[in-house]
Amino acid sequence: MTITTDAVADLRAALPAPDSVLTDPDLLLAGSRDMADLCPAGVPLAIVRPRDTAEVSATVRIAAAHGVPVVPQGARTGLAGGANAVDGSIVISLIRLTQISVDTTARLAVVGAGVVNADLSRAAAREGLDYPPDPGSWESSTIGGNVATDAGGMCCVKYGVTSRYVAGLTVVLADGAVLHCGRYGSERAAGYDLTGLFTGSEGTLGIITEIVLRLRPARRPGxxxxxxxxxxxxxxxxxxxxxxxxxxxxxxxxxxxxxxxxxxxxxxxxxxxxxxxxxxxxxxxxxxxxxxxxxxxxxxxxxxxxxxxxxxxxxxxxxxxxxxxxxxxxxxxxxxxxxxxxxxxxxxxxxxxxxxxxxxxxxxxxxxxxxxxxxxxxxxxxxxxxxxxxxxxxxxxxxxxxxxxxxxxxxxxxxxxLGGTCTGEHGVGLLKRDWLERELGPVGVRVHQAVKSALDPAGILNPGKVVLPAHDGS
Ligand SMILES: Cc1cc2nc3c(=O)[nH]c(=O)nc-3n(C[C@H](O)[C@H](O)[C@H](O)COP(=O)(O)OP(=O)(O)OC[C@H]3O[C@@H](n4cnc5c(N)ncnc54)[C@H](O)[C@@H]3O)c2cc1C
CATH class of the missing domain: 3.40.462.40 (FAD-linked oxidase, cap domain/gating helix)
Structure with a gap:
């Protein structure tokens, strides 16, 4: 028995609910990539569909113990290859994390990473509130994916992109530990801005399971x-x-x-x-x-x-x-x-x-x-x-x-x-890795690599995406 089949057995034991651990080859192939045509995708060992943060944490602990890479996925509408599996990886699909709770007094929503953008918008609208970021994929993409890519949309010209609305995050780290960052109901949290760090990190620093989002009063007619x-x-x-x-x-x-x-x-x-x-x-x-x-x-x-x-x-x-x-x-x-x-x-x-x-x-x-x-x-x-x-x-x-x-x-x-950036909203993924390096320059790349290796020393979180580790010339 190989080490990877041991990993699957451990996953099945940790996530016993039906359809939580998929290994059917057709399903693995179908779930191996996002919507970026040119980006390569490997075949995962398993697709895991946890129901809560604890199951995400258990999955990452098993992956870490077996040295197996982990690729988080939302709805796979990404356009940069960021959600593409690598060979032998465990894909963690967050689509079962769909709880939404709206706090009208604090004008905040607490949502699972798998909540579809439009579902949140509609839930907020029912309370007379507004969640502005509206990517073209809003009827399918998830808030977790939106946060991980710092998604934009049509009304962001006035209301700003996703990061403006992220007040706090629950993140499963590379060793399975659970981090809560940001502060509910407060604009500022003590310490480094970890919420900002994980926003836009495309699954390379941690797996986002729950998000606290700022809401606005409903917009006026236009x-x-x-x-x-x-x-x-x-x-x-x-x-x-x-x-x-x-x-x-x-x-x-x-x-x-x-x-x-x-x-x-x-x-x-x-x-x-x-x-x-x-x-x-x-x-x-x-x-x-x-x-x-x-x-x-x-x-x-x-x-x-x-x-x-x-x-x-x-x-x-x-x-x-x-x-x-x-x-x-x-x-x-x-x-x-x-x-x-x-x-x-x-x-x-x-x-x-x-x-x-x-x-x-x-x-x-x-x-x-x-x-x-x-x-x-x-x-x-x-x-x-x-x-x-x-x-x-x-x-x-x-x-x-x-x-x-x-x-x-x-x-x-x-x-x-022209003084621009290689990604206005879709993220770097695989598609723009070279261009990110040019945009950041050597010092920027070094800082990115330092952050990555501090949070993911074994390099198991979405490897090959955004920025390569210092020793990896591939
Ligand atoms: C028709 C169409 C229109 C689009 N319009 C826009 C647009 O207007 N604006 C825009 O910004 N984008 C747009 N996109 C791109 C895409 O929808 C966004 O990038 C979206 O944010 C991806 O969300 P997703 O749930 O599909 O994530 P995925 O594609 O599954 O994943 C995207 C990235 O986030 C990571 N990830 C996903 N979930 C998590 C999580 N919970 N924790 C950590 N990492 C995670 C993945 O590993 C990957 O790197 C469009 C795409 C399509 C197909």
Whole structure:
């Protein structure tokens, strides 16, 4: 009997509930990866589905005792390979940790890591409260995954990304010990900001099992504007104008022609497929919303918008946002149509630049795509300077893949040269590890490695993701 089958026997003994330890080869394969097409995934030894923090802790203790790596997973909607299994690992799926409790007095929610983002939003709304971070995957991604990647979303331009809302965490450490950090009902906790450290750590420092989240009062009614532009660059000028104005939009999203056409083809939504780009802008300041919308409309006109349309009611505004949320599946379908037989794939870039550099970024992306003759659609949380150039590739053609990869790298290089970051929201995972190193520089890498080795000296937590240990040149 090998050491790994001993580990499975120990897991079954520690987690006796049905379906807690999965070893069926088909299930292992199906659960081995997230949604990043190009990132390699290994085959895990087992997928474990604990029901509470104690079972997560027991699982990690067993993994540590057997020297087996552990890969935490939420809903596997990640776009950077962060949730991909490594060979022989124990995948810990947090999806059974679904408790939600809302404290209206403290305006806090305590949630299990497996709670789906939209379920929390709805639970908060029932109490007249709001949980703003709203990734496009909000109907499927988990709060644990959102915290682990520090996810963004459409309303983050005004309300900030996930980390702004994390008040406290329960984390299972690499030896199975349980850490509680942050302070319930207080903005500040004594000591180092451990809550901040684990937020965005992509499962490499600990496994988050429970999260205390700040909530806000429900948002006021808003107004939404759709502006049509002949080119992406013109839309970029409008973005810069709006973000430089005194208005803080509650939403500022860009869709280029490739996305508009892909979405219309996927699910007709009445979008103008002849447009070079569409900008969705909103204000949620109640009675002041129209004034803010007028200011944003003026910036759009100045930048060359050919058509401006204000949604007549919330139903129409919601329909526009719903169309925006279809961007990823629509592009997946476009890739599948372009390269049939399962060959079509996407490389999703996630570059974020300072507001003043947006036009240079979008113009540069177009130039790079043209120079490599590769189809690249651009979509993004424009108000955050966070863009997703989506590169369409034939996964079976090494030459096309190499061109796609070159486009990805050139966009990253451009983003960093403009003072940006290699990940606006999706995290580093496997996809952007090299680029993180360039962004951090040698001292930043050394500090990351020191933190990692202090918290996970045996390197069992999500190995190979984010940053490699100092001795590992692979
Ligand atoms: C259609 C679509 C739209 C998207 N839109 C957005 C968007 O607008 N904004 C955005 O930020 N992202 C977006 N994403 C990417 C993705 O949804 C986010 O990264 C999300 O936060 C991942 O959550 P998840 O539950 O799927 O986590 P997973 O993909 O399962 O995991 C993501 C990472 O977190 C780690 N992890 C997961 N749970 C835990 C835990 N409990 N403890 C420790 N580590 C953990 C994993 O190891 C992995 O490194 C989108 C993806 C899709 C498919």
């Amino acid at each position: 107004r939404t504007l759709a502006a049509v532009f002949p080119t992406v660059a013109a839309a970029g000028r409008a973005i810069t104008g709006i973000t430089g104005s005194r208005v803080v939009p509650s939403l500022l999203e860009l869709l280029d022609r490739t996305h508009l056409r892909a979405i219309e083809d996927y699910r007709p939504s009445g979008l103008d497929t002849g447009a070079g780009a569409l900008l969705l802008a909103a204000s949620d300041t109640g009675p002041g919303a129209q004034t803010e919308l007028d200011i944003m409309a003026a910036h759009c006109e100045r930048a060359g918008a050919t058509e401006l349309h204000v949604a007549t009611d919330q139903v129409e505004a919601d329909a526009l946002l719903a169309a925006r949320r279809l961007a990823h599946p629509a592009m997946e379908r476009l890739a599948a149509q372009r390269f049939p037989g399962g060959r079509g794939g996407l490389i999703v870039d996630d570059v974020a630049v300072p507001h003043g550099r947006v036009v240079e970024l979008v113009e540069g992306v177009i130039r790079i795509a043209e120079s490599h003759d590769v189809l690249v659609g651009v979509v993004g949380h424009a108000g955050d300077g966070n863009f997703h150039p989506v590169i369409v590739v034939d996964l079976s053609d090494p030459a096309v893949l190499a061109r796609g990869r070159a486009v990805f790298d050139e966009i990253m290089r451009l983003g960093l040269s």
